[in-house]
Amino acid sequence: MLRATLKSLLARKLRLLLSGLAVVLGVMFVSGAFVLTDTLGRSFDAVFADAYAEVDVSVEAKPKIDVSTAEGMPLSTPMPASVLDRIKAVPGVADAEGVVAADGARMIGSNGKVVTSFGPPQLGQNWLGESDLVEIREGRAPQADDEIVINTALAEAGKVKVGDRVGVLTLAPKKEFTLVGVFGYSGGRDSIGGANEVYFTTPVAQQLMLGKPDVFSNVSVQAADGTTPEALRDEVARTLGADYQVKTGEQLAADASAGLKEGLSFFNKILLGFAAVALLVGTFLILNTFSIIVAQRTRELALMRAIGASGKQVIGSVVLEALAVGLIASVLGLAAGIGVGALLAYLFGQLAGGLTLAGLGVPASAVIGAFAVGMLITVIAALLPALRASRIPPIAAMQDVATPDRPLTKVTIGGAVVTGIGAVLLFLGLGGHAGDSTLATILGGVLFAFIGVALLTPIISRPVVSLLGAMFSWSVPGKLGRLNSGRNPRRTAITAAALMVGIALVTGVTVILDSAKGSIGKLAEDTIKAELVISGSTTGPRPASFDPAVLEKAAAIPGVQLVSGEYGDMAVVGGERTWVAVSSNVAALQQIFGAKATAGDISRLAPDQMLVSSDTAKARNLAVGSTVPVQLSRGEARTYTVSGIYESSQLTNPVTLPPQAAADFSIPQPIQGFLQLAPGTSVGAVQPQVERLLADSPEVSVADRAAFIEQQTGQLDSLLQMIQILLALAIVIAVLGIINTLALSVLERTRELGLLRAIGLRRAQTMRMITVEAVVISIFGALLGVVVGAGLGAAVVEALKDEGITDLILPWGQMVTFLILAAIIGVVAAVLPAIRAARINVLGAIAHD
Amino acid sequence: MTATVGREQAAARANDVWKVYGSGEAQVAALRGVSAEFERGRFTAIMGPSGSGKSTLMHCLAGLDTVTKGTVMIGDTTVTGLNDAGLTKLRRDKVGFIFQQFNLLPTLTAQENILLPLSIAGRKPDPAWYDTVIDTVGLRDRLGHRPAQLSGGQQQRVACARALVARPEVIFADEPTGNLDSRSGAEVLKFLRNSVREHGQTIVMVTHDPTAAAYADRVVFLADGQIVSELIEPTAETVLDTMKKLDAPVEVGN
Ligand SMILES: Nc1ncnc2c1ncn2[C@@H]1O[C@H](COP(=O)(O)OP(=O)(O)OP(=O)(O)O)[C@@H](O)[C@H]1O
């Protein structure tokens, strides 16, 4: 039995391989994700271990506000220079250096634009001399207050060279410096972890990066001979007390690396998400391939039964075949995954400014994941066909009839039930009734909905396919093709369902993002009463900002009625991390953003007053007159009194503080500026004047309102594109499925095709017949996908109504495009099977048994 | 050689077997109260006009199809009412098949095809018996070939060997020579007769061909789902005569 199974498997290897390809892709994503994370993780470890190799112990004041890696680098609380002397006095300390290092030193490149780092920080630091790690490659160390050195990667990215005058944006507005040196790291590295680094003299660094003279962000301590870093750490900690964090270099390296790895895990989840999509589509494909193969082998399997094989043995033989396919697909997928992981790690390293990669790692998780996923999916998909195979009666060995079409009642009822479960899960998840497991509930709902609809597909396929096929019925081959696509509803259905999944996901995501974009755009259009907006786009966690002096100067331009600069930061408000904002002109709240007061006065703010949104007020039990302690990124905690409450909307912030508070934000500069013009003022006349004011703030630009809204919502567009490209993969797999189904159908109908040819069907007509079949199936799948996707998207949009997505926007154009695309997919998928069908040897086919 | 059938000698027995296909207007009674016994160690042929129910009777006897009414026994096993596991065991231990279309697995060699029933049942062949079978079918030099590399007659002999190698109680053959020319057909028939004469095998064969039927020890004639006649020690001529007699009323009916 085993041998018979393996031999028949070998005979069908090509067919199985095609269906296994989907599993290969899925496994590739799974193992690729693990390989990538492992390789990059170890690379980070190595980089930071190296970077902190010379630091025995580091001392830092506790940051006022904890931030996650995704939000950027935490702003360390500056510590007075006197701490340095206290540390030097600790027994066991050989030497200690005060370090200034903070994010936000943005160098302007030779093209006049700020050199961005795409994520890693842009560090402004005080030059502490060369070391085993840091080496000046060209020029010299900074000595005067207007001299800087930068790392090689930054010099190359900004196309600046030693001797140039370069502008740097810091806490202060743009300042010009002479670039006196370019440095690199040992081992020929141009940066560490892709960070851009600017070194000033110590006093300049203190003033520009920390905002005060004679302060440091941390102190780096060298242990005396015979003192371990751990012992020294404990000793220093004891001396300084609880206000300071004291860590060994090893701990720092581990922390820094862990932060980056946290960011990686997000990336990992995306890859695993696509693996899931690929595998879901792959499951349909394998299910179909095995069903067809079982149908084709009916006679053979019946013979086995007639000569004594038990039902279990037949199941076993099909499952064994699936295991073999899964095994091979897993091996190939793992190999491809290692390749993809290595490639992504390399690209990532390049993007991160030449991260030195540790050796490629294939963690056990990648191998286990690959085989578990690949084999499990294949076997699960083959289970149903296996069960069906075991039910083939032995008498079928003696009959020449194809298996009769079984009634669809059971499948349809099952499909309705599963779809119902999916709908309930979606209702629970989207309606916010699922508590902590909301995301899992929604994903489960989507999965159930897909499977349910797939089960319902056979019954839907009858009328829809015959309707679709009617378009082609004017010619004989078209008619035959139509009849063929309708003759095995299950097979047509599963093939179409595979395409449905991909198209439904793309359509659903498009509906959600388009609706979000439309709703936000409309809200902004309706509400924001500003003709000109100053803003910049961001590439990393740190938003673009500009010189606050621009605000006053802009207000002085004739025709400008109201100007407000918007600041924002994370703060601890009444013990909770909260986003707080400052409008440089509080009047803007009502006059530009259309805020409505529900209590108190929101048109003015004294330095010790704050405004809160109605949602915040409700959640925190605040009323006018309540007092709340607020800790900002800098300075000490202060108590503010609530003086007004405004209605929550998409355009309002949870908390608005008086303008004076902005100085203690981590970015004490406005992120956006809104200009309201007096009636009758020409926008075109004011805009160039504002542009001139922004000459020294190259991170931002001024745009009219429409362009601003476009720019804001444009970020959603690029997100959408990214998702579409990745989901296109699911569609590619589905195309494989159509090719596979057709190829198998052609094989199965060899005799019939030969007969048609014998009675006069021409080659071209045969090909047309197969093409029509493919086109009908793929348009059917796309139609299902568009309908299901639009339905799912609409459900999500409905659920997000409270979050401000008020308008449901259906991307009609795109939906029609999908249908046209599906027709093309059908034609493409039909090429090989059609050629095969046309090449059938007429005589051979009729004799074919 | 006696024509009498002793109860204890019957390898297969049908007792008032009815087989009705379909329901309502489309109802067809393929077998209408067939009672027959097939002796152990005998070669029995079933003949009759097309559509008379020969294949149906054989399927019912072999437990491949369920009967509508009546009982079927193979040896001392009552076939009617067995569940799938019981039927599987029956097919493994007591029944062999030879088909008109040979039905060999194209991916396996002749030898693998012959041994397939045993390997499915997880048994080892009896080497002496295996050698005997191979020698009788005369395929020793073709054992490594695949079905596609064998002639029709050779393929059918492989199928015969496959049926014989497990030493079943009964071998059922449905038109085993239907796809063969007269020479290859004769080889297969001689081989079947030898296995009955020399090794005591029981064979029930459906055929249309009076010459083929003449190889049997006994011929049972079916018409319209009923047994209408029987011949012991048939020759091609006696069979032909009987068939003519049976056909006559049908022609009149038309
Ligand atoms: N699965 C079935 N469903 C309905 N009717 C059937 C089925 N199988 C056989 N029949 C009918 O039963 C009757 C007997 O068929 P059977 O195949 O036993 O005839 P046969 O004697 O073997 O004929 P032939 O010599 O042509 O093989 C025929 O009328 C046939 O139409």
Ligand SMILES: [Mg+2]
């Ligand atoms: Mg027949």
